[in-house]
Structure formats: structure tokens, C-alpha cells
Amino acid sequence: SEHVSQRRLPSRHRFFADLSQCLFDFVIELLPTTEEMAVKENVRKLLERLIRTIEPESRLLSFGSTANGFSLRNSDMDLCCLIDSEERLSATDLVTMLGDLLERETKFHVKPLPHARIPIVKLSLDPSPGLPLGIACDIGFENRLALENTRLLMCYAMIDPTRVRTLVLFLKVWSKRRKINSPYKGTLSSYGYVLLVIYFLVHVKNPPILPNLQQMPPLRPISKEDTHLAGYNTWFFDDIELLRTRWHSDNNESVAELLIDFFRYFARDFSYNTGVASIRAGLLKKTAKGWQNDLSSSRYNDSRERNRLCIEDPFELDFNVGRCVTKDGIYTIRGEFMRASRILANRPERAVVALAELCA
Ligand code: CTP
Ligand code: MG
Structure with a gap:
């Protein structure tokens, strides 16, 4: 019957819809009361x-x-x-x-x-x-x-709450369950994962899901004193009410498609050896920031250990948010991106089961 054939050959579309619904349900259960x-x-x-x-x-x-x-x-x-x-x-x-x-x-x-x-x-x-x-x-x-970078992330969350928050919250839970969310043990902070998601939604997805709030033209002229803090430019477009009426993403991909693509991108495509993920400026080169891993230098020189995974802080441009990530850490994290990518690429028949396996 038709029902059976649908189950045997779940359409791409149906799988994405199922998985998206599961992701919402999964995340809602974990919100604070x-x-x-x-x-x-x-x-x-x-x-x-x-x-x-x-x-x-x-x-x-x-x-x-x-x-x-x-x-x-x-x-x-x-x-x-x-x-x-x-x-x-x-x-x-x-x-x-x-x-x-x-x-x-x-x-x-x-x-x-x-x-x-x-x-x-x-x-x-x-x-x-x-x-x-x-x-x-x-x-x-x-x-x-x-306080300012918190406000920046909050603004990004508010532009497209459903897709952005679901993705970020899921990745936070996943990274905790998979034990790759401990900067003290050589993996990445939650802040780092959030920046990776925003980077992906602003700079990797085409058409983008989110605008680049740090590069939008200001509504009125602003003075240097108003925008700088401790020598860093902290300006970003923060009139979210206005943005909600003016910004419209031409990208209608579901949360499930975005998650699958996120895992694939960081499993396979991101240039870990030479690239820096910047939500302000897109993909940058380690050499341009002086963050390259000098592999010829002494193995006791831990400065090279500091730049395995490079994520530029949105305001403190000389600060690598991924600097705690060690050689083992990046190997483990990337392995987890591959594992997640593999689990979802098979388009398992039951999305709930796939999610459980992902976070097991
Ligand atoms: N922060 C920062 N620089 C870092 C790490 C963190 O400025 N290298 C600041 C950011 O403002 C960030 C906050 O500290 O929003 C908290 O960081 P973190 O605990 O990693 O993120 P949370 O969103 O609080 O995640 P969790 O729920 O896991 O605590
Ligand atoms: Mg915290």
C-alpha cells in the first residue's frame, strides 16, 4: 500500500520534516523552567x-x-x-x-x-x-x-529564533553529551560552538540565514567613543525590531537540513589547518592573523598548540576563542562531527532514534 511504500522510501522532504520536529521537541524538553x-x-x-x-x-x-x-x-x-x-x-x-x-x-x-x-x-x-x-x-x-558579546549573540538568536536557537541548543546538548565541551580538557567552550553556528549561518550558507550584524550600515552616524571598549570596536546593528521587518532570508532550509549541513561542513570542508572562522569577516587565513601553527618549532612551544582550531572573537580580534583546543581535542571534535554526519547521512527511518544515537 501507499503507506508502506512511503515508509520504505521516505522522501528526502519527509525525513527533514520529521527530524526538524524531533529537534524542536528534544530542545523544548531541555529549556529552563x-x-x-x-x-x-x-x-x-x-x-x-x-x-x-x-x-x-x-x-x-x-x-x-x-x-x-x-x-x-x-x-x-x-x-x-x-x-x-x-x-x-x-x-x-x-x-x-x-x-x-x-x-x-x-x-x-x-x-x-x-x-x-x-x-x-x-x-x-x-x-x-x-x-x-x-x-x-x-x-x-x-x-x-x-556583556557586549552576550548582547550580540542574543540579537542573532532573536532574528530567527526558531532555527538559530534550535540549532545552537541542540549542539550545546550534543557537545556536552559527547564530552567535547570542556576547554579545561582541551576541547571547545559553549561560546566557541555558538560562534561556529553563527559563522556557518552568516558566511557558509548561501543564501545566508542571518545577516552580518557587525557589517551592516548604521542608521545614523556614530562616534568612535560610542563604539569602542578597551580599544576594541564593539559596534553592531542592534535594532532588532527594525531588522525583523527589514531582514528576510531567502534561504528556507529546515533546521534538520541546516544541522546536517553544519556537521558535514565541519567534518569535511572547513580548513582547520589554515582557516580562521570569523563571524565578523567570514573565513580568514591563519597567516593573516599571525595564528599559524609553526610545526617546525619546538614541540615544547605551546604557542602552536594554541592555534589548532581558530575562531576569532567577534570584538577582541586578537583573541582565539578556540585556543584551548589541543591536538587531541581537535581530533576528537572533528571525529564527532564525522560521526554525527554519518549517522544523519543514512537518513535513518526514525528520526527520534537517530537523535538518540547522536547524543548517546
Ligand atoms: N566568554 C568570552 N570568551 C570566552 C568564553 C566565554 O567572552 N573565551 C563569555 C561570553 O560572553 C559567553 C560567556 O562568557 O557568552 C559564557 O561562556 P560559556 O559558559 O562558554 O557559554 P554559555 O552560553 O554560558 O554556555 P553554558 O550554558 O554551557 O554555560
Ligand atoms: Mg555559562
Whole structure:
């Protein structure tokens, strides 16, 4: 019968529709609940009140996944303390004082790291009935570039929420389950994966799914002071309401097609040895940025280890977001892209099963 033949020979189209639906369903289950978001916001307010007893002019802002629209259930909270007064304590002193205060006044486990490259206070809360998985949170100081790059990612998420968020959230879960999301162990941060997705949607897909917000003409003239932060140009087109009416992608590919293509591109086509993925400028050359792996240099020179996978930060152009990725790390990550590509290329009859296998 027709039903049977359809099952035997699932059309390309039907497979993409099924897989897309499965991806939406899969991701929705993993979003934070409104309750979790409310608890986190209360924690932020409580911490802000406490910090103000040390620095009355301070504000505590969320960045990272809690603020950019790419949050999964139980993800960590990234908080940044901004101090508006002229005479402020050093980050090192603040971390020490805040650590002491939080230790005294709250139930958090507190770990101040005043001498880290970026001084932070690490906090965690044990699970409780209202918060079954506890909470983990890092507080840093004056990290204004991180607040801006969070806003940039949020704007990209808002332009095409369905496709962009589904892809990013799925890749975050997949990279965690496949254990390739640990910069401390030589693989890539979530931030790095998000940049790869945006790079792919802006520069690899043709027609593009997303515009390049950093290269769009501004609506009105802007001065250098307004756009630069710590010497870096942080301007981007951020009038999303306007963009929603003006930007229209001519690319109608489904989330499933985009995911399959993303895996294929990073398994096979991306030039890992010579290329730099830049969401600002597209595919760049390592040589042009001085990021080449000098394989003739001493094997103890870890500078070559730092540029295996090159992803340019959107604002800090001299910062390689993939610099933690080691030789083993890139081998593993690329192997995972190949594995994923292989699983999906067979167009398995049941999309649910394929997704489960992908994240197994
Ligand atoms: N960040 C950065 N430079 C990096 C890594 C991170 O500026 N090399 C900043 C970015 O603002 C990023 C935030 O730190 O949005 C959090 O990074 P990360 O934890 O990697 O991403 P999340 O989206 O918070 O992912 P997760 O849910 O896995 O914590
Ligand atoms: Mg985070």
C-alpha cells in the first residue's frame, strides 16, 4: 500500500520534516523552567544587594547563556559586577572581600579566585526541594566585553529564533553529551560552538540565514567613543525590531537540513589547518592573523598548540576563542562531527532514534 511504500522510501522532504520536529521537541524538553529562571533572578538580586554593602555604586548583570537566549536547564549563571564610581577597589581586593562576605552571610559554598587571570568568585548552592539540582555561579568584575558579546549573540538568536536557537541548543546538548565541551580538557567552550553556528549561518550558507550584524550600515552616524571598549570596536546593528521587518532570508532550509549541513561542513570542508572562522569577516587565513601553527618549532612551544582550531572573537580580534583546543581535542571534535554526519547521512527511518544515537 501507499503507506508502506512511503515508509520504505521516505522522501528526502519527509525525513527533514520529521527530524526538524524531533529537534524542536528534544530542545523544548531541555529549556529552563520559568521557576528556575525566577530562582536565578532572585539569586542575582540577593547577590547584588550584598555586593552593594561593599561597593554602593555597583550593579550585578547576567551574561552568557542566562542572558543570550541559549540557556539549557540547570546551566551555570555567569554574573558580572560593574562599578560606576571612579575610585574602586581592584578586582583582586573585591574578590577577596566579597568571598569573605558571602561566606559569612549566605549558604553558598564560596571559592574566591583573586589571583586568577580573570579574578572571580565561584559560588554553588546544594540541591534543595525548591532547587533540585542546586545552582552554580561565577561572579567576575568589569567584563564589559563579555556583556557586549552576550548582547550580540542574543540579537542573532532573536532574528530567527526558531532555527538559530534550535540549532545552537541542540549542539550545546550534543557537545556536552559527547564530552567535547570542556576547554579545561582541551576541547571547545559553549561560546566557541555558538560562534561556529553563527559563522556557518552568516558566511557558509548561501543564501545566508542571518545577516552580518557587525557589517551592516548604521542608521545614523556614530562616534568612535560610542563604539569602542578597551580599544576594541564593539559596534553592531542592534535594532532588532527594525531588522525583523527589514531582514528576510531567502534561504528556507529546515533546521534538520541546516544541522546536517553544519556537521558535514565541519567534518569535511572547513580548513582547520589554515582557516580562521570569523563571524565578523567570514573565513580568514591563519597567516593573516599571525595564528599559524609553526610545526617546525619546538614541540615544547605551546604557542602552536594554541592555534589548532581558530575562531576569532567577534570584538577582541586578537583573541582565539578556540585556543584551548589541543591536538587531541581537535581530533576528537572533528571525529564527532564525522560521526554525527554519518549517522544523519543514512537518513535513518526514525528520526527520534537517530537523535538518540547522536547524543548517546
Ligand atoms: N566568554 C568570552 N570568551 C570566552 C568564553 C566565554 O567572552 N573565551 C563569555 C561570553 O560572553 C559567553 C560567556 O562568557 O557568552 C559564557 O561562556 P560559556 O559558559 O562558554 O557559554 P554559555 O552560553 O554560558 O554556555 P553554558 O550554558 O554551557 O554555560
Ligand atoms: Mg555559562
